[in-house]
Amino acid sequence: MNAHxxxxxxxxxxxxxxxxxxxxEQQAAIRMLANDLHRLNQAVMKAVEAGVSVxxxxxxxxxxGGGNWGDLLIPVIVAQGRDAA
Known part of the structure; x- marks a missing residue:
């Protein structure tokens, strides 16, 4: 992401x-999830711009329990050395 x-x-x-x-109720849960995912995506882009891979x-x-499931995520971060930039 850049300003332009x-x-x-x-x-x-x-x-x-x-x-x-x-x-x-389901729509409200999906709206909350979408908002949180939007913030997560912004944070990932900010981290990438700061020099790390995510x-x-x-x-x-x-x-x-009713056949519904959801994936839980963790970040794997690779920091670039200061000399790499």
């Missing part, structure tokens, strides 16, 4: 499209 050409991730738009047939890796899968 910011990257658009469209997380909110995708979440809204996919949530049209959901309950109000990979998000599934660390576990949470099962809700």
């Amino acid at each position: 050409n910011p990257i658009k991730t469209h997380v909110k738009e995708r979440a809204e499209e996919q949530s049209s047939a959901m309950t109000q 990979e998000l890796v599934r660390s576990a899968r949470h099962h809700g």
